[in-house]
Amino acid sequence: MDAPQRPPRPAPPPPAPRRSPTGPPPGSSTGDVLQQIMAITDQSLDEAQARKHALNCHRMKPALFSVLCEIKEKTVSSIRGIQEEGPPDAQLLRLDNMLLAEGVSRPKKQGRGAAAAASAAAPGGRPSDRGLEHSGYRAKLSQIRQLYHSELEKYEQACREFTRHVTSLLQEQSRVRPVSPMEIAHMVGVIHSKFNSIQMQLKQSTCEAVMTLRARFLDARRKRQNFSKQATEVLNEYFYSHLSNPYPSEEAKEELARRGGISVSQVSNWFGNKRIRYKKNMRKFQEEATIYTAKTAVDATEVRGPGCQASCPSISHSSSSGPFPLTGPRDALVHLQTLACLQPTPRGGGLLAQARGGWPGKQMPTASPTGNPSSITSDASN
DNA sequence: TTCTATGATTCAAG
DNA sequence: CTTGAATCATAGAA
Numbered sequence: 001m002d003a004p005q006r007p008p009r010p011a012p013p014p015p016a017p018r019r020s021p022t023g024p025p026p027g028s029s030t031g032d033v034l035q036q037i038m039a040i041t042d043q044s045l046d047e048a049q050a051r052k053h054a055l056n057c058h059r060m061k062p063a064l065f066s067v068l069c070e071i072k073e074k075t076v077s078s079i080r081g082i083q084e085e086g087p088p089d090a091q092l093l094r095l096d097n098m099l100l101a102e103g104v105s106r107p108k109k110q111g112r113g114a115a116a117a118a119s120a121a122a123p124g125g126r127p128s129d130r131g132l133e134h135s136g137y138r139a140k141l142s143q144i145r146q147l148y149h150s151e152l153e154k155y156e157q158a159c160r161e162f163t164r165h166v167t168s169l170l171q172e173q174s175r176v177r178p179v180s181p182m183e184i185a186h187m188v189g190v191i192h193s194k195f196n197s198i199q200m201q202l203k204q205s206t207c208e209a210v211m212t213l214r215a216r217f218l219d220a221r222r223k224r225q226n227f228s229k230q231a232t233e234v235l236n237e238y239f240y241s242h243l244s245n246p247y248p249s250e251e252a253k254e255e256l257a258r259r260g261g262i263s264v265s266q267v268s269n270w271f272g273n274k275r276i277r278y279k280k281n282m283r284k285f286q287e288e289a290t291i292y293t294a295k296t297a298v299d300a301t302e303v304r305g306p307g308c309q310a311s312c313p314s315i316s317h318s319s320s321s322g323p324f325p326l327t328g329p330r331d332a333l334v335h336l337q338t339l340a341c342l343q344p345t346p347r348g349g350g351l352l353a354q355a356r357g358g359w360p361g362k363q364m365p366t367a368s369p370t371g372n373p374s375s376i377t378s379d380a381s382n
Numbered sequence: 383t384t385c386t387a388t389g390a391t392t393c394a395a396g
Numbered sequence: 397c398t399t400g401a402a403t404c405a406t407a408g409a410a
Contacts, residue, residue: 224389
């Protein structure tokens, strides 16, 4: 394999170990020795062993060896050129990173930045993907991970065995031909790179499996599940108590999410849907509004005691105040202010006009920045 | 089965 | 980025 075109023999073998007085029979020339080497593969194992031994003990062996060394010296530079392996290519790096990010592979022992980043990831998933923490996904991912590691282990084992085999073979051969340690290292490198490419295929297919799993799971996410009663209640309470400005701040969303046991984005979705659906068909929501308005008022009363303006939630949606009536303490305040400023016409003016435009003048966040849960539904004092 | 309610997604606008 | 609007897709009721 690494034997290049043999140059024309420049000189006969060095004279040093030449024919000794007790020399071999005339037939055992260098050509004969080579002939024997070539014939070794045609022989049985025992026969070959015997021949090998004979060759090793042959008195011409040192001479032949030194010739081979000479030839080798001339060709070795060509090996040197390919000794260094290039850096792991980008594709492999990408695959590794992905497997790491998905929690399929573990960070390298001597891990640096990537390892630190990955260690933050929950086993079996990216922490950022709240929705992906479901058991089904994790179970599948863990299956993939197990398969990946067992296959990887198999490949590594095979690689080790093959490397050991080839190394010992080369060491054995080094008795009859010059095989430098560098050459052996090179062979090992070649073997490793072959096995690496197999490993890369494994990584590739693992990545594909993970991607498929993710895609399927994300699809499944569309299978909606209704929120719990608690969540709906919390959201509706906020919505109807902030009807003039149903745009919860980030803090409020977080608080609502926490209280409802849902995610912030679900809160955002819910409010987006709610605003639109409420506006489209306010009549339909009238009853709901009354319920939650009353509820909020009761809560507010409990907090502040009777006598406050919030304790009179008896507002009808068909009243002249339009679709976004005074439904809660804060709305009462906002509405009073608006009335004072805008002098709305009995129908269609003021808040109604605002509402038609889709709650245009967004108010300041209505939740207290302190994050006090009670402030979400009773913030009239702001 | 159909119908309705509702959570999620997509897309354009700002 | 958030939002409104349209739409999709499904759960659950009828």
